[in-house]
Amino acid sequence: MPMQAHDIETMIKEDIPDADVKIEDLRGDGDHYAVYVVSPSFKGKTRVQQHQMVYNALQGRMGNELHALAVQTSAPKEQ
Amino acid sequence: MVDQAVSDRISQEIKDNEVTLYMKGTPVFPQCGFSAAVVQVLNHLGVKFHGVNVLEDPGLRQGIKDFSNWPTIPQLYVKGEFVGGCDIIREMFQTGELQDTLKEKGVEMENAA
Numbered sequence: 001m002p003m004q005a006h007d008i009e010t011m012i013k014e015d016i017p018d019a020d021v022k023i024e025d026l027r028g029d030g031d032h033y034a035v036y037v038v039s040p041s042f043k044g045k046t047r048v049q050q051h052q053m054v055y056n057a058l059q060g061r062m063g064n065e066l067h068a069l070a071v072q073t074s075a076p077k078e079q
Numbered sequence: 080m081v082d083q084a085v086s087d088r089i090s091q092e093i094k095d096n097e098v099t100l101y102m103k104g105t106p107v108f109p110q111c112g113f114s115a116a117v118v119q120v121l122n123h124l125g126v127k128f129h130g131v132n133v134l135e136d137p138g139l140r141q142g143i144k145d146f147s148n149w150p151t152i153p154q155l156y157v158k159g160e161f162v163g164g165c166d167i168i169r170e171m172f173q174t175g176e177l178q179d180t181l182k183e184k185g186v187e188m189e190n191a192a
Contacts, residue, residue, distance in 0.1 A: 047167045063150035
């Protein structure tokens with residue numbers, strides 16, 4: 001079963017509450033998404049660690065129900 | 080849980096090869112668009128790498144995910160260190176960070192420009 005965009009967003013925000021999450025349905029098929037996550041909690045972490053936090057929030061769905069989720073993460077830009 | 084034999088195999092492989100790509104298919108014939116994208120980046124930079132086809136070995140296909148704590152394939156290792164999957168490699172290539180990382184780690188690039 002593919003996941004709905006808002007479910008992905010909800011799961012990420014539950015685990016990373018300060019995250020700003022944007023989701024794009026790349027093909028409009030509810031199966032290929034790109035997610036952009038910006039969170040202060042990413043600061044000082046490597047990209048691998050940031051992505052691991054996102055995958056963690058998705059509780060094992062990545063690589064299963066979610067086979068095509070492109071992830072891009074960053075800490076907010078310094079003001 | 081990481082299977083010990085698989086884990087030992089991976090540890091050895093990423094030690095024996097400067098650059099190792101765990102992928103679906105082979106460098107010449109990738110069988111997944113995400114794997115193909117990383118192969119393309121490495122070829123573009125002229126980096127020699129060891130490709131490992133996880134489709135030939137179900138134990139490895141799951142084992143590499145457990146080993147790296149990373150849920151998807153491809154996975155790129157440079158000098159024993161996990162650098163990232165397809166999204167990260169693409170992003171790092173575009174920003175030039177991948178080239179910097181490879182240079183820092185002393186990996187030869189034939190087309191480093």
